[in-house]
């Protein structure tokens with residue numbers, strides 16, 4: 238039942254060479270076969286030939302995604318002990334637990350590409366790997382838990398629904414499982430805000446304040462605008478991504494405006510306006526300076542989040558060592 | 574003490590034990606030693622909080638039957654709900670055993686505490702599946718499955734720690750020596766427990782202790798840990814006399830309910 242870092246680490250070259258064709262095919266030919274497969278919407282599986290760049294890009298994206306699930310447990314975990322009813326406490330705890338589960342699936346999906354979980358975790362803790370910047374914002378009131386479910390899980394779903402059709406098989410399948418849970422999270426978050434918006438003036442103000450603080454960071458979750466997105470074009474060609482950052486962001490906005498109206502809350506964007514001609518909302522401009530600062534580590538909680546992860550990892554070292562030592566003794570005894 | 578009043582205190586205590594321990598375990602979520610344990614601790618906390626909800630709901634209903642006029646003033650509704658009981662009682666009104674309220678400490682302390690409680694909780698719930706009270710019986714039937722897993726989880730980790738590295742052995746033994754004095758209270762019946770034992774509604778704690786003791790001996794042996802001698806035992810939780818740790822925990826847990834009285838969440 239219990240799996241710890243005993244798992245073998247498979248160097249990426251082993252995986253790549255294990256499955257080469259029985260005859261030697263030049264890389265250029267392999268690559269065009271690969272692209273044909275992608276174009277034909279066939280899934281790429283771990284043992285298939287793939288360009289190094291594809292593998293690298295995927296490991297980067299999947300591990301970043303996994304790290305986001307794990308770091309994302311912290312801002313919401315901040316309210317588990319203060320949830321205002323036993324029902325809400327149960328829902329929140331189950332939600333944060335789901336996020337841990339998502340992290341596990343995703344680390345496993347990335348491992349099929351030859352990078353071990355320990356290595357990925359080390360990259361997170363050393364600061365070499367990124368995670369979603371949204372989790373560098375603080376959860377200051379209970380309404381933030383509602384706003385995170387509604388907006389952050391909501392924005393994540395947009396991405397994740399797209400990724401259910403991503404070209405890499407294990408990633409796509411992990412996403413199908415994850416998406417089901419994410420849509421629960423979104424509904425639960427929205428439900429918190431419905432209750433608050435029907436509540437006392439103080440509760441309503443709490444909900445509005447949360448929307449004011451989380452709106453723009455949520456839009457930033459879709460990443461830089463297409464013209465500035467370094468990995469986008471290649472990812473689209475390989476069908477790792479299926480829609481561009483700006484497309485997804487626009488769909489999200491179009492969908493969310495009416496939900497805010499239903500709550501009686503105001504989206505903090507004076508330029509937000511329905512455009513009959515485009516059949517989309519026009520909206521203001523993201524503060525890209527803030528976006529870049531948070532990515533650079535200067536968000537309100539970057540240091541706290543990393544410190545919390547590093548502390549958990551360091552405090553847990555003796556626990557993991559004990560588990561390994563015991564497993565070693567046990568297998569020795571069983572062999573004897 | 575009437576049987577109804579005893580039943581109220583008993584269900585309240587069962588609820589408090591599960592709620593407080595569940596709360597403590599939930600503090601690991603996001604901070605566990607390995608991702609699988611964040612998930613396991615959240616699972617256990619969810620089970621315990623689920624049990625607490627069943628018990629507290631029942632406690633409120635029982636209370637309304639024998640003490641309809643005991644409602645705090647200004648409170649709406651004819652009976653206290655699970656949330657009234659969880660969020661609007663102070664530390665002197667909580668009647669959980671002290672063992673469950675102690676801070677989570679390092680992972681050895683968390684595991685040892687859980688183990689000592691689970692080894693008591695399982696035979697208790699098993700006995701309650703034959704309770705003459707249908708409601709307690711129903712709650713126990715579900716809880717037995719959950720607590721069986723809890724005890725397996727804490728036992729397995731205790732064995733890993735005891736028989737793992739020198740450091741893990743030392744930490745586990747220290748936690749065990751420290752926490753031992755909180756185990757006496759588990760088996761010292763108060764009036765409610767005596768009344769219900771006579772009525773065939775709850776088991777005799779002496780019987781539960783026998784099983785607890787056997788489990789403790791078996792697991793500690795496998796873990797190569799030493800069972801501490803029974804010395805002075807702490808007590809008072811069952812009467813609402815707690816350690817200094819419960820108050821801050823409740824203050825945190827109850828902050829929204831206390832700051833904004835009477836609103837829906």
Ligand SMILES: [Fe+2]
Nearest residue numbers: 306335336339
């Ligand atoms: Fe997630």
Ligand SMILES: [Fe+2]
Nearest residue numbers: 336390419422
């Ligand atoms: Fe989620």
